[in-house]
Amino acid sequence: MARLVLVLLLGSLSPLLWAHGVDDNTRTFLQQLDGSRIGALFYIGAKHMVTGYDHLLFLAGVVFFLRRRSDILVYVSLFTLGHSLTLLGGVLGGIRVNAWLIDAIIGLSVAWKAFDNLGGFRHLLGFQPDNRPITLIFGLFHGLGLATKLQEFELPANGLLSNLVAFNIGVEAGQCLALLLILLALNWLRLLRLPGLVVTFNALLMLAGFVLTGYQLCGFWLSQS
Amino acid sequence: MNHSAHSPLSAAALWRTTLITLLLAALVVVCLVLPAEFGRDPSGIGARLGLLDLSAEPAASAQENVAANDQQRHFSITLGPGMGQEFKVVMPANALMEFEWHTDGAPIYFDQHGDPLGDSSGYFMSYSESSASSVKGRLLTVFAGNHGWYWENRSGNPVTISLSIGGDFPLMEAKH
Structure with a gap:
């Protein structure tokens, strides 16, 4: 039972990264929303999680070296805690940040974790940061990005809290599902015993993180000019 | 985290990997992402690949x-x-x-x-x-x-x- 509760909690970790846009149908739906639509918002949250590649990349980096379930639970819970706080607090408190900059930071989080996995902090910079607070902090950024995007739809006050909570739970559910798939894929990869897997995987992850960051910074820069 | 205690790469290889990754990322952003997503094409490669139409x-x-x-x-x-x-x-x-x-x-x-x-x-x-x-x-x-x-x-x-x-x-x- 305790384990079940933990799994449910942990699922809630949902960083939603909308570096990818919201599709047109979802956009229309959100803009016409009036009142509480728990099922629909749950689905949108879950879909966002499962199709949010930047979030998935970060998760893959975080769990890459984690073998014990308890470790996975701790990290994912920290991430969930961070992003849930800023998602709910951000929307309810009307806090908006620049979506380009937030997504750039999220891209950096991917590169950061890949660099860490390669041993970069220990061997090049001479220190090993504690990844737990860092995962929490990146979780806060992920939630803030989500809160900013959601506010663009100017969700009606009518049913806002239940819609938000449903969305957040959907995100958690989607994250659980995505996490299972990522762990499965990583196990398969390890099974193949490919030489240089650690280096290749994390170098590609770092590349993706840098590209995402550059993409978002270009967007920010062009939107300012 | 439970990393294996040693890095899979030597310090020199780590530097090299990180710098090459940064360089590749910059290339991808300038040559592909900028033209495809924002219609800016400083390298001219975007036009050649037909990426400008996307934006x-x-x-x-x-x-x-x-x-x-x-x-x-x-x-x-x-x-x-x-x-x-x-x-x-x-x-x-x-x-x-x-x-x-x-x-x-x-x-x-x-x-x-x-x-x-x-x-x-x-x-x-x-x-x-x-x-x-x-x-x-x-x-x-x-x-x-x-x-x-x-x-x-x-x-x-x-x-x-x-x-x-x-x-x-x-x-x-x-x-x-």
Whole structure:
């Protein structure tokens, strides 16, 4: 039972990264929303999680070296805690940040974790940061990005809290599902015993993180000019 | 975290991997992402790969403002090198449209014309055809139909056209 509760909690970790846009149908739906639509918002949250590649990349980096379930639970819970706080607090408190900059930071989080996995902090910079607070902090950024995007739809006050909570739970559910798939894929990869897997995987992850960051910074820069 | 205690790479290899990754990322962003997502093509590779078309905005998707009675609307249209685009509004006969458009710099080829309502023969009446970087004027329609412009970017760089039109008829973009 305790384990079940933990799994449910942990699922809630949902960083939603909308570096990818919201599709047109979802956009229309959100803009016409009036009142509480728990099922629909749950689905949108879950879909966002499962199709949010930047979030998935970060998760893959975080769990890459984690073998014990308890470790996975701790990290994912920290991430969930961070992003849930800023998602709910951000929307309810009307806090908006620049979506380009937030997504750039999220891209950096991917590169950061890949660099860490390669041993970069220990061997090049001479220190090993504690990844737990860092995962929490990146979780806060992920939630803030989500809160900013959601506010663009100017969700009606009518049913806002239940819609938000449903969305957040959907995100958690989607994250659980995505996490299972990522762990499965990583196990398969390890099974193949490919030489240089650690280096290749994390170098590609770092590349993706840098590209995402550059993409978002270009967007920010062009939107300012 | 439970990392294996040793790094899989030597310090030199770590530096190399990190720098190469940064360099590759910069290349991907400049050569592919900028042209495909934002229509900017500093390297010229985006145009060669046909990526610029991806960021061409469909006409009138952007910023539209409708004033009170006398309607006024603004559109922004971006054309990559070699691209052409039609933009027309549905107008009744004897309607007056005031228009003004300008590019973000370079002159662009245009053909202002109209085609009659319900005509499927492909006939159109051309009002003016030239190259310019800004045009301001009025159009009084003779027949009901779709009236507007065809722009073609014959330069090597993306061009953005800012169009403002106003009139006392319901401003509706024509489907082509």
